[in-house]
């Protein structure tokens with residue numbers, strides 16, 4: 692088996708945890724993030740290559756900065772990865788941004804900015820990865836796997852909107868729709884398409900949400916994260932590793948070969964679907 696993954700937005704947070712999990716399961720990985728995060732990308736690549744030895748001449752990790760909002764950048768990201776450590780067997784469209792604002796105050800430019808990453812960025816990753824996989828041919832012949840896999844980042848707010856996260860919520864509903872539609876269109880090529888919907892994960896993104904909600908609703912630093920985490924049946928804030936278990940563990944493994952078109956919630960019991 693020759694398994695290779697790209698994880699976008701993996702210089703930190705959930706993406707970084709997924710990349711680490713994938714490497715422990717035998718994948719070689721491409722760490723991607725925005726060009727201004729190039730030092731963080733290199734740090735993750737070095738961490739992985741010093742911890743895990745390669746059994747062949749390919750490195751276990753490479754780093755390629757690229758903005759997922761740009762179609763041509765995503766196309767180059769995929770081609771370079773396939774040339775250096777490929778064939779590409781898994782794309783994880785994880786990169787995302789958030790915004791905390793009442794809908795009546797949101798500007799057109801803010802909608803464009805958020806959707807360019809959370810929707811168009813996922814679209815770019817999904818479609819260019821699918822083209823690459825189709826061009827590689829049968830997954831068994833090309834890489835010794837039964838199915839190629841494409842996975843995207845949704846959210847629990849893609850099932851039930853949260854106030855003040857309106858545009859972000861809408862972008863994550865869009866990811867669910869795109870995931871269903873692409874799964875239907877490319878199943879004959881032995882490509883599965885699924886998404887993951889985390890809850891309240893303690894990352895830089897939630898630092899921003901905590902600050903925004905606290906400012907608008909009059910709570911001190913850390914209180915919004917605590918308040919929302921307490922809504923989870925399992926009673927704690929989620930860790931990036933919880934999400935990595937679903938994505939880098941189950942969804943990236945042969946155990947998910949017969950799963951497609953789904954968005955799976957991993958939130959400790961905040962939202963029941």
Ligand code: NAD
Pocket residue numbers: 699700701702703704705706723724725728757758759760785786787788808812844845846847888889890891892893894895896897
């Ligand atoms: P994070 O902010 O810690 O990390 C996101 C990474 O994506 C950052 O390193 C950032 O630089 C990168 N990124 C942003 N725009 C990019 C672009 N245009 N091109 C390439 N990279 C870009 O966030 P996180 O909490 O790790 O979230 C990861 C994903 O999970 C996101 O899609 C997010 O919406 C989703 N999610 C997070 C939570 C949560 O509670 N943290 C909950 C549900 C869903």
